[in-house]
Amino acid sequence: MSMKMVDDENEQKKKILEAEEFYQKGLVYGKESDADGAIECWQKTVDLNPNHFEGWYNLGNVYDIGKGDLERAIECWNKALELKPDDVDVLHNMGNAYREHKDYDKAIESYKKIVGLNSEDPKGWNNMANAYRGKSEIDQAIECWKKALEIKPDKYETWYNLGITYKELGEFDLAIDCCQKIFERYPNSYEVKRLLNAINEEKESA
Structure with a gap:
């Protein structure tokens, strides 16, 4: 292995360690409800390590809950899904955020992905029902609630x-x-x- 390859590998390891340090600092800011501090730390996390799933996931959460910035939240959650396409926690948060902003079609799309991955997920069916209710599509809402109750x-x-x-x-x-x-x-x-x-x-x- 050449010296350059060794140096590059060491530099990458250093970045990954730094990314984790910023991630842990972000968790502290998050517990203190300091959205700006958490965003700054988690942005550094994903800048240093773009494959840091939890960094993207929590960055999306804080943009949504802490800032009410749906567009940025969705961007971050989509980055998380590129790393873990089947992560239901990300899909739930996306669906719930869309529903809070009354974008019911996109919310339903997220919930359908969840029940497609696991048809026995009662939360997915229940939240989908709430989204259909938001659209005033009551028959579909009732069917989803019934499905949720079959499971739970x-x-x-x-x-x-x-x-x-x-x-x-x-x-x-x-x-x-x-x-x-x-x-x-x-x-x-x-x-x-x-x-x-x-x-x-x-x-x-x-």
């Missing part, structure tokens, strides 16, 4: 969302069934008692 039948949020949706559709008996499913596991839920009362009132006046 004790999920409070899913039963609750389904109950509200049935109530809005005037399907009062189905809405009541959803509330009863929640009561089986959470008998003291004030939120569900209030929903059930509202359903019964609307049912009586219908």
Whole structure:
């Protein structure tokens, strides 16, 4: 091995070590909710080591949560996906960010990738349902919630969302069934008692 190759290899190892140091510093800033400090450190991480998956992933997270910059967040998450195309955490975060910004079609695209990788991912189905609901495509939303409940039948949020949706559709008996499913596991839920009362009132006046 030539001296130049040895020098290049040593330089690369040095960059990788420096990248990891900046990554760890970024984690400290992240815990302190210092978005600017975290961004500066993690940007240095990926500049020094473009193959640092966690650097790109967390950089995307802080641009999204800390700065509300969807465009930059997506750029970083896409870089992370180039390194790990099947990473569901990245896909979930992308989908959720798109949904928060009301870009429901792109959110659904992300969630479809998740359930394509693992059809037994209840969070993927539940989030896809919420995105369809955002688009007012209620039939698709209901089907996704049902799929989520087949996988995880004790999920409070899913039963609750389904109950509200049935109530809005005037399907009062189905809405009541959803509330009863929640009561089986959470008998003291004030939120569900209030929903059930509202359903019964609307049912009586219908």
